[in-house]
Amino acid sequence: xxxxxxxxxxxxxxxxxxxxxxxxxxxxxxxxxxxxxxxxxxxxxxxxxxxxxxxxxxxxxxxxxxxxxxxxxxxxxxxxxxxxxxxxxxxxxxxxxxxxxxxxxxxxxxxxxxxxxxxxxxxxxxxxxxxxxxxxxxxxxxxxxxxxxxxxxxxxxxxxxxxxxxxxxxxxx
Numbered sequence: 001x002x003x004x005x006x007x008x009x010x011x012x013x014x015x016x017x018x019x020x021x022x023x024x025x026x027x028x029x030x031x032x033x034x035x036x037x038x039x040x041x042x043x044x045x046x047x048x049x050x051x052x053x054x055x056x057x058x059x060x061x062x063x064x065x066x067x068x069x070x071x072x073x074x075x076x077x078x079x080x081x082x083x084x085x086x087x088x089x090x091x092x093x094x095x096x097x098x099x100x101x102x103x104x105x106x107x108x109x110x111x112x113x114x115x116x117x118x119x120x121x122x123x124x125x126x127x128x129x130x131x132x133x134x135x136x137x138x139x140x141x142x143x144x145x146x147x148x149x150x151x152x153x154x155x156x157x158x159x160x161x162x163x164x165x166x167x168x169x170x171x172x173x
Contacts, residue, residue, distance in 0.1 A: 096120045100157060102169050103148030108141045123154035 095118035098109045115137055117123060123145075126134065135145045145151065149169075156165035166172055 093119060096157070100172060101148070101150055101153045103144060104150060108138070108144060111138055111141060120154040120158035123151050124158040126151060 098104055131151055135142055153169055
């Protein structure tokens, strides 16, 4: 008995049709049933430590974008005629000379101005959380507010208590 290539091809084609037919026509497993539970509704987890909390700081970010955002907020505030930094306490009035504060130099003053802090009463009016938030945004000057007790100095100067300031922090230069 000899098989030629045509016969082998036909046998293979029939086998392929049978395999495909079996796969298509075989009995399916029943789909899993979803049962409704009579319990409390699902509530999403609120404690997600892997998600960094967004800080409501007027859309300002870090480093380069922080400067751009602060400048944009200032310009938008001028154009619209509104106070762009209204979330800061005492953000109205003429700016104070922040250089009077011990440990605050020209670069830190510029950074504070970028962040909308330009008066002693703003610094003096901040609570610990606000000071920590401001400190986090100071970049290379982080930690200076606490180390140099800037808020305490600003409190004396905002009240106009020069004698108290000089007694505690030294001669006002």
